[in-house]
Amino acid sequence: xxxxxKRQLAPYLLVxxxxxxxxxxxxVPMITMLSLSLQEGDIVNGYRFxxxxxxxxxxxxxxxxxxxxSLIYGAVATIILIALAFPVAYWIAFHGGKRKSTYLFxxxxxxxxxxxxxxxxxxxxxxxxxxxxxxxxxxxLVGDSFHILGTSYAVIGGLVYNFLPFMVLPIYVAxxxxxxxxxxxxxxxxxxxxxxxxxxxxxxxxPGVFAGVxxxxxxxxxxxxxSAVLGSAGTTMIGQVIQAQYLVNSDYPTASALSFVLMAxxxxxxxLYARMLGTEDVMKVAAR
Amino acid sequence: MSxxxxxxxxxxxxxxxxxxxxxxxxxxxxxxxxxAALAACGVQxxxxxxxxxxxxxxxxYWNGKVKxxxxxxxxxxxxxxxxxxxxxQFTQKTGITVKYQEVIQEMGPWFAKVQPQLSAGQSxxxxxxxxxxSFQFTQFRDSGFLAPLDLAKLPNYTKNAADSYKKEAFDPxxxxxxxxxxxxxxxxxxxxxxxxxxxxxxxxxxxAFKGKIGMFSDIQELGNFGLLAVGAxxxxxxxxxxxKAAAKLKEQKPLVRKYYDQxxxxxxxxxxxWITQAWxxxxxxxxxxxxxxxxxxxxxxxxxxxxxxxxxxxxxxxxVDALMLMDFFYEVPIAASxxxxxxxxxxxxxxxxxxRTDAGKLTGEDKDxxxxxxxxxxxxxTAAEYSKLHYYVAFETISEQQKFQKTFEPIVLG
Numbered sequence: 121x122x123x124x125x126k127r128q129l130a131p132y133l134l135v136x137x138x139x140x141x142x143x144x145x146x147x148v149p150m151i152t153m154l155s156l157s158l159q160e161g162d163i164v165n166g167y168r169f170x171x172x173x174x175x176x177x178x179x180x181x182x183x184x185x186x187x188x189x190s191l192i193y194g195a196v197a198t199i200i201l202i203a204l205a206f207p208v209a210y211w212i213a214f215h216g217g218k219r220k221s222t223y224l225f226x227x228x229x230x231x232x233x234x235x236x237x238x239x240x241x242x243x244x245x246x247x248x249x250x251x252x253x254x255x256x257x258x259x260x261l262v263g264d265s266f267h268i269l270g271t272s273y274a275v276i277g278g279l280v281y282n283f284l285p286f287m288v289l290p291i292y293v294a295x296x297x298x299x300x301x302x303x304x305x306x307x308x309x310x311x312x313x314x315x316x317x318x319x320x321x322x323x324x325x326x327p328g329v330f331a332g333v334x335x336x337x338x339x340x341x342x343x344x345x346x347s348a349v350l351g352s353a354g355t356t357m358i359g360q361v362i363q364a365q366y367l368v369n370s371d372y373p374t375a376s377a378l379s380f381v382l383m384a385x386x387x388x389x390x391x392l393y394a395r396m397l398g399t400e401d402v403m404k405v406a407a408r
Numbered sequence: 409m410s411x412x413x414x415x416x417x418x419x420x421x422x423x424x425x426x427x428x429x430x431x432x433x434x435x436x437x438x439x440x441x442x443x444a445a446l447a448a449c450g451v452q453x454x455x456x457x458x459x460x461x462x463x464x465x466x467x468x469y470w471n472g473k474v475k476x477x478x479x480x481x482x483x484x485x486x487x488x489x490x491x492x493x494x495x496x497q498f499t500q501k502t503g504i505t506v507k508y509q510e511v512i513q514e515m516g517p518w519f520a521k522v523q524p525q526l527s528a529g530q531s532x533x534x535x536x537x538x539x540x541x542s543f544q545f546t547q548f549r550d551s552g553f554l555a556p557l558d559l560a561k562l563p564n565y566t567k568n569a570a571d572s573y574k575k576e577a578f579d580p581x582x583x584x585x586x587x588x589x590x591x592x593x594x595x596x597x598x599x600x601x602x603x604x605x606x607x608x609x610x611x612x613x614x615x616a617f618k619g620k621i622g623m624f625s626d627i628q629e630l631g632n633f634g635l636l637a638v639g640a641x642x643x644x645x646x647x648x649x650x651x652k653a654a655a656k657l658k659e660q661k662p663l664v665r666k667y668y669d670q671x672x673x674x675x676x677x678x679x680x681x682w683i684t685q686a687w688x689x690x691x692x693x694x695x696x697x698x699x700x701x702x703x704x705x706x707x708x709x710x711x712x713x714x715x716x717x718x719x720x721x722x723x724x725x726x727x728v729d730a731l732m733l734m735d736f737f738y739e740v741p742i743a744a745s746x747x748x749x750x751x752x753x754x755x756x757x758x759x760x761x762x763x764r765t766d767a768g769k770l771t772g773e774d775k776d777x778x779x780x781x782x783x784x785x786x787x788x789x790t791a792a793e794y795s796k797l798h799y800y801v802a803f804e805t806i807s808e809q810q811k812f813q814k815t816f817e818p819i820v821l822g
């Protein structure tokens with residue numbers, strides 16, 4: 121009898137630490153933030169809960185440009201990331217040989233330096249009189265007013281640079297798990313390398329791509345470091361706006377409302393994406 | 409340079425400060441009840457209706473407070489010689505040890521960081537802090553977070569400070585603050601790129617410099633230059649002037665490379681901008697340390713002057729020691745020594761003669777450098793310079809300040 125109770129309780133007890141963690145570090149801040157977003161007042165006199173939904177309307181109408189811009193930057197960066205990361209992951213997985221772990225280590229090596237510092241270094245490299253633009257200008261390839269820093273190219277470039285490993289690693293893991301005999305079987309059945317790639321390798325790698333997209337698109341869209349350091353007045357992303365509302369203006373309701381809007385937009389986007397790609401199929405493949 | 413401020417743990421603490429009791433958590437099961445739980449987590453303010461301290465507030469605050477022999481000082485990067493010679497002398501003279509930390513980089517984040525503790529009546533771990541006469545100064549003051557100063561205990565200040573510092577609009581009569589240093593906001597430019605001398609604000613609107621113009625992201629700094637450009641005096645401006653200034657700045661936006669924080673100095677050095685809004689001391693220091701030749705001008709239409717101020721947080725544990733240190737920095741030799749290092753406007757006019765005397769004791773390059781600082785109009789502006797400098801907008805209420813913010817914010821966060 122006692123044992124049965126224990127057995128029934130066991131799963132709940134096992135979930136408990138994770139559950140408490142989720143409650144304290146996710147649910148509580150979320151609810152606090154939701155409450156904040158519905159409050160009115162100012163930092164000196166305090167904010168009071170009034171159920172003021174108008175904050176959301178005002179926040180969206182004031183900053184829709186930045187929200188849309190962030191999503192576009194995030195999406196463009198993600199597409200470029202797939203194009204860059206796939207060959208890298210493919211090469212390491214299939215041609216890395218004994219040195220696979222060395223290559224992976226090299227890929228992660230820059231991460232031993234704070235990404236803020238690395239982004240600031242890019243700011244120096246891409247500066248108007250930095251080592252990139254200066255030579256181009258002096259050989260006359262570009263005009264006097266040409267610059268990279270402060271453009272959307274620089275911001276998207278920074279996003280791609282900073283998030284590359286997060287795309288490479290999941291794709292690598294998916295590719296690595298492909299049974300070489302499956303590839304051999306394709307060759308035995310007279311599939312040429314291109315067909316093998318299209319019909320066997322790529323579909324098997326899709327779960328990795330899917331995971332990579334989640335791991336890059338979401339943080340890239342809400343990032344504010346790259347646009348703050350590498351961008352200009354015309355490249356402000358929503359993360360910068362939220363940061364400014366919290367820390368510079370102490371306008372907690374607007375900042376919280378914007379955070380929720382961003383979260384909702386990203387969740388809906390990810391949900392649609394999962395539906396479109398047919399996650400179930402992807403997951404089934406992954407489970408095999 | 410000060411990097412942008414990233415995720416701040418104490419902010420998070422502030423946001424989640426209202427505790428959720430067990431009962432509150434249980435309430436979440438019902439939808440109606442969850443509304444009540446949402447309402448429970450307000451952010452408390454400490455607003456006081458008046459901006460000035462009650463007459464007996466000073467006596468009340470200082471009553472029973474004694475010297476403790478140690479104190480902690482919150483300052484800004486590059487705002488004191490790292491060897492801290494002035495603090496060493498202070499310790500020698502008074503026996504009070506000072507722990508100095510460069511913990512303040514921007515006013516907004518600093519306010520966000522200490523607000524929860526001050527609201528709860530807890531010590532912030534510092535007895536003296538240097539804060540700018542910005543939005544946040546008003547917020548600190550109106551929240552009742554600043555200790556009222558006992559001017560009778562500040563004899564050096566009374567004797568040596570320039571009169572103009574005793575009647576600044578943000579704190580008339582020095583009820584809560586005395587200046588640490590002041591600075592001017594003007595225009596810095598690279599003469600080799602602009603190919604001409606810059607004298608006017610309208611040069612910041614010159615299409616010839618498209619993409620090479622820098623402006624400040626700080627709403628007040630930006631707004632001030634907009635106001636000056638439309639011919640308004642920031643200190644006396646009205647909401648109508650703000651609208652006009654914002655329109656003028658929007659007109660300029662396509663020409664602007666970026667709205668900078670402290671990083672404008674690097675941008676100028678990298679050639680990203682040729683002409684930019686700038687703080688006086690930075691350019692002077694940059695030229696002195698890098699051998700660069702950037703120029704700094706107060707535009708004909710005028711520039712602005714701001715003041716960083718020493719204040720005592722109301723919850724300080726060692727306010728008497730802090731007050732003694734405040735006064736110590738107004739001894740002429742100490743003020744001279746500080747100005748010699750930081751190169752910002754010195755609130756003690758008598759320090760100039762002292763610095764010339766001190767420079768006379770040096771030789772060679774050191775002497776030249778010291779004399780350059782002593783004779784600099786950026787450290788000791790002349791009456792003519794002062795007449796071109798305007799004070800910041802002084803906000804009566806926080807709603808007025810929010811209106812100002814909302815007027816100019818869309819320009820920076822475009």
